Amino acid sequence: MQARKNFNDFFKSAFTVDNVIFGFDEGKLKILLIRRNEPPFEDFWALPGYFVQPKEDLEAAAARVLREMTGMENVYLEQLHTFGSPGRHNLGRVITVAYYSLVKIADFRPRAAGLAQDITWHTVDDLEQLAFDHEEIVAVALDKLKKSIRTRPVGFELLPPAFTLTELQHLYEAIWETELEKRNFRKKILSMGLLEDLNRTQEGVAHRPAKLYRFDEAIYRKLEESGFNFEMKESKSK
Amino acid sequence: MQARKNFNDFFKSAFTVDNVIFGFDEGKLKILLIRRNEPPFEDFWALPGYFVQPKEDLEAAAARVLREMTGMENVYLEQLHTFGSPGRHNLGRVITVAYYSLVKIADFRPRAAGLAQDITWHTVDDLEQLAFDHEEIVAVALDKLKKSIRTRPVGFELLPPAFTLTELQHLYEAIWETELEKRNFRKKILSMGLLEDLNRTQEGVAHRPAKLYRFDEAIYRKLEESGFNFEMKESKSK
């Protein structure tokens, strides 16, 4: 096949992590983008990302980027896909491990500090052209998110600790780009027994205030162990 | 944050692809392993893998490894997860992009040729210790496969072009490590309309021969476009 090589003879490549950070606000699904202030793709919006350090674990690198850019810690973070086409970066070969995270947008405090870069939320259905292959990465992340909220209770990561059923429904509708039937949605989600009624209601709304719920993760863990499968369906109806 | 660096100052790492190649034979789920003939982990079984070449796409590298090791082409291949702990390789930092593939084991012709290495199938439920972190990679692949056959008709990739319903059922049972109820399994899979009855039967068996079916991918594509979702459930019963 080929002669035995010394380890250091093998090709090495730069590698980064890029983070698709999802948030939910004003009834819309958003992602956090950073405006580049140096070439290549200067002035384009891009996914937050950075080079992985020599002794740094991949997930740690993704968490670091998240912390440095947004000040947020302990948020939902999961590896998505690795993108490594030889031509994806024009300064040389860069392989990127993409992560996606789900954050409560209210906790976001942009840490623009030393960066002098814009960091802002963009609604996903009207993105301009992004740097590098980041549009493709976002597309893969969206696809993953759509599947993910179907089979795991991750949607709650995008909502505040106390939320109304209508807010939760709007979240699903925004991600799936469908409309769901109110009574059936409530029946389904409540029947799983994962929501705790907080016996509180919304305040400051000009109509009947809705009850507030929280997601009970402890119960979910217990149910999961005994074979329970979370599952929501995109029904076809209005 | 930090001074602007020249691109070439960033840390670089070696990159490999590793391939979890699944097959199904004798009613058991198997994976293809290669016995290492050089340190580190000399004489340990390992996943087939190799360094990614400078201008090579990741998926192309995975396909190349598959071809070189097994002679197989055009098989099901999908990216699984990227493993990059700083300590996972003791000669230096090596990041591996793991792929998994599903092959028809009957097509396998080991190309041991120049390699002088053993390449053999191992049943997944009794693996010895593997090289590097390959046990973890296999575990992730197994997990993925279990989920995958539930929601996409990929199981057929592991079966010969013509198969019986019992074989298909055994495949699901092997992967899920459950037993399924015969009548309900058949009803479910046939009701999807994805199987074409070949009007042929098994030969050379000492009992009533079973009908042979094939998976009709064209129909699946059509159904998928119109919103159909493949879905099989691990029922709890025998």
Add this chain to the structure above:
DNA sequence: AAAGATAGTGTACAAGTTACAATAAGCGGG
């Protein structure tokens, strides 16, 4: 107190899932 807005709820029908057992079709041996 009336208007405006959103919250909250029940029921009948359809579709899908589950549990369960008897008959059919080949082969091989006597």
Add this chain to the structure above:
DNA sequence: CCCGCTTATTGTAACTTGTACACTATCTTT
């Protein structure tokens, strides 16, 4: 050729889940 062995094939009733659909309740504002 008949019997026994082995696996293949099939239906139905009870139950669970999904779907379609519209009215009343509660709060705020004027």
